[in-house]
Amino acid sequence: MELAAISYDSVATLADFAMRRGISFPLLSDAGSNTIKRYGILNTTIDPKNELYGYPFPGTFIVDRQGIVTSRVFEPIYQERSTIASILVRLGRQIDAPATKVAGAHVELTSYATDQVATLGTHLSLVLDVRPAPKVHVYAPGASSYKPVRLALDAQPGLIVRSAQLPRPEDYFFKPLNEHVPVYQHPFRIVQDVMLDPSRDGSAALKDVTSITITGTFEYQACDDAVCFPPQGIPLSWSIGVKPLDRERAKPR
């Protein structure tokens, strides 16, 4: 998939930035903000007399080969930004990332983080692909009397646990008890969003930190059509490199 990033910086500023950061994909200069204005995404809350006037509401468009928008993400808080890999995973697309496989009782897990490096305010995702064993189902959120699946992350300073995305469950009818229960009985994916906390407390917690290890437990209860097994927990971890915010500026010309 092609990638391009547009800002109102000059070509010289973009050239300097691309060199410093080793960027090879196109950085496009919309000096004067004409494209930003035509797109209707100029940040109109900025006073035109402000020297920074002309920048957009930051956002990402994903378009098809005809240039039609298939999805878009605009962050309400500018200090926070979803990574492209996280956006793509949440849209159900495949990405390349080093994954770990774990075999548990009645399930197989494959897990990875969308990004190996993040900075303050980065929204990234932890992905957990769960494959129930043949003829086994696990319980979805909303199932009462059974332990539903849950990715429980351990709290730690500098880490914000955001929302989790789970697929729509199937309805399972268990005739002996005449009960309907929401379950997963085919491979399914949990996408758990997390963020490196950009607040003052988060910045303090992550100061001089070069990597964090996010730990948690996949909780579930598996049953087949005759027996329910006791609830289980599988420990998981992900290592994320932490890089400081880029505070460099282009060289004065």
Place this chain on the structure above:
Amino acid sequence: MTERIAFPGSSSRLSRAVTGCGLALGVGVLCVLSAIGIAARQQSSAPVTTIDVDTVGPKVGDALLEFSLRDQTGQLRSLKSLLGPNGAVIVFFRSADW
């Protein structure tokens, strides 16, 4: 011969709410209530215009307007020239300089 072991006292679905609050560039207080997916921003001083960023710009299903912009090497690039067989990701960002 069917045995079902229900999980006793199961399933508090309410995950731990993680709250982060702090100064955002000295202009206000930034609080993120993540477990319920709500992000609220409070300004402590002068009122500011708030804009729902989900309402700005091209929507899903719209065609992005064509553009012709120079890249970091000075070469002109159009939207059309950027579109590959799987389309493209077009990112608008604030600045590469501040």
